Amino acid sequence: MAKSLRSKWKRKMRAVKRAKNAPKELARLKQALAHGGTGEISMNDIQDIATVVPAGKIKEKKVDVDMEGEEVDDGKMDMDSKRSKTTQLDEHGQYPTWMSQRQAKKLKGKRMTKKSGGKANKKKKGIAW
Template identity: 40%
Template sequence: MAKSLRSRWKRKCRAVKRERYAVKELARLKKMLGIKEEEKVTESEVMESDQVIFLDAGEINKKKKNKKVIEEDPEDVEMSSDEEKIEVDGENGKKRIFSSKTLKDQNGQYPVWLHKRKIAKINKVNKKNLKKKSKKRRR
């Protein structure tokens, strides 16, 4: 599909826009990182000379394995298993304990940030599991 003259023209215009915006984006990235034009040139800049490199997750993992440097941030939270309880500082300094499986706190309430569709989905799955368990018990 998409081989009409109009679509070809649109693709060409988008390619021109991409080139134009790439320059602006690179300048913005350099400004955010605090890189000045006079400063030392790093290896990545020498290799690509004013081009931004986008890496996928596989390439990043390969680089990490090659370096074998694992830096852990003390503020990072490890992922919990299904049966663990998660403690969260709530409003007014109160601590709330959430179950990572049901996502309910000690009072049976869901967190404020949890969307209603997600709550409905969790309830639906829980009801299915209860029906399966009750059928197994009957046999």
């Protein structure tokens, strides 16, 4: 893909833009590093390079949320815990909304063969000799 004339032109122009802006970007980074070595850096100097948020502000936000008694996000996804992991069925016998009909039919077939003891009494299609 990405072999059209338009995409080639866009890539070429992006490369030209990078080459044009590289000296300015390098000068900004050198200036930021030079200030960082002496410890005399102001937030206004770096503000045009990066978004600056003081660490204390972030910590205060986190502490305020914990103190209010709200649920603390422990990084786990909200999942329906009443769903069987093997059959994917919930307590009402419904499959998840994201599951296609073909997948549901396949799982139902597996479930039915397990119930019948693994014996599939299906007639084979075709010519019986």
